[in-house]
Amino acid sequence: MNDLDKNWNNLFGEYTTDETAWHGRWTVYSPNQEVMKSQQVVRSFRSNLDNTVITHINRYMDADGNVVDEKTWQIERETCNQPDGVVHPAMPFMRALSFGAGATAWISQRFIPGKPFGVEFFFRDGNWRSSAAIVYGENGQLNRIVHIREHLGRFSDESLSLEPSEISGDWVGGKRFMTSDLSVSPEEETQISFAQISNHHKIISLPGGMMLMLPEVVEVDRSIQIAALQRTANRQLKYLTTHYTAVGAFTLLVSATLRQKS
Numbered sequence: 696m697n698d699l700d701k702n703w704n705n706l707f708g709e710y711t712t713d714e715t716a717w718h719g720r721w722t723v724y725s726p727n728q729e730v731m732k733s734q735q736v737v738r739s740f741r742s743n744l745d746n747t748v749i750t751h752i753n754r755y756m757d758a759d760g761n762v763v764d765e766k767t768w769q770i771e772r773e774t775c776n777q778p779d780g781v782v783h784p785a786m787p788f789m790r791a792l793s794f795g796a797g798a799t800a801w802i803s804q805r806f807i808p809g810k811p812f813g814v815e816f817f818f819r820d821g822n823w824r825s826s827a828a829i830v831y832g833e834n835g836q837l838n839r840i841v842h843i844r845e846h847l848g849r850f851s852d853e854s855l856s857l858e859p860s861e862i863s864g865d866w867v868g869g870k871r872f873m874t875s876d877l878s879v880s881p882e883e884e885t886q887i888s889f890a891q892i893s894n895h896h897k898i899i900s901l902p903g904g905m906m907l908m909l910p911e912v913v914e915v916d917r918s919i920q921i922a923a924l925q926r927t928a929n930r931q932l933k934y935l936t937t938h939y940t941a942v943g944a945f946t947l948l949v950s951a952t953l954r955q956k957s
Contacts, residue, residue: 705793719845806943870951
């Protein structure tokens with residue numbers, strides 16, 4: 696299987712003609728982590744028989760659980776499966792990339808001054824899926840963060856930990872790289888110390904064990920690195936980071952699964 700088909704399969708291979716629905720709460724934060732909006736949303740996916748067309752539906756709920764808005768997209772393999780990632784019709788300037796096992800990112804192809812820019816990172820842990828969308832405005836300033844915590848098949852009454860995530864010390868595990876042409880490296884051993892974070896990065900803790908590391912401003916002539924980390928139920932740490940060159944071109948997505956060094 697070539698890299699193009701692997702990426703499509705990692706994103707959509709599990710879907711069938713039956714609807715797979717993720718029931719979640721979407722919380723929008725300001726750059727200062729003030730809650731701007733919180734809403735229950737169901738996003739569902741189903742495939743045609745030969746997995747060449749994916750139907751994606753978002754259903755937005757009111758406080759009483761009634762659907763107040765619905766949006767539907769068709770993701771067609773023939774036109775949307777591109778050599779640099781999958782195009783979602785909602786935002787053609789972004790690409791979806793996946794290592795499989797839920798380690799997925801939806802990224803802007805490049806940073807262009809005066810244009811919107813952002814990434815969304817996805818992590819899966821059993822029947823839970825967490826994501827964070829980091830959105831910059833046309834002025835390059837951080838505009839908002841959308842944190843999504845979803846459960847497969849139903850809304851969960853399990854409450855999220857609201858304690859700020861604290862990740863310290865050294866972590867070891869395996870990491871892989873995906874380049875802009877979808878080529879994935881073999882897994883290699885890695886060690887990461889999160890105490891050594893650049894001063895250019897803002898650290899944001901979100902409920903449910905997620906942490907973001909991001910620049911408050913993106914600009915020309917400076918490389919960009921945006922990362923997200925998610926604690927799992929078995930005390931692992933899942934890590935995704937995306938890299939852009941100083942001229943704004945996406946160059947690398949890194950995925951790692953880590954455990955704290957004893």
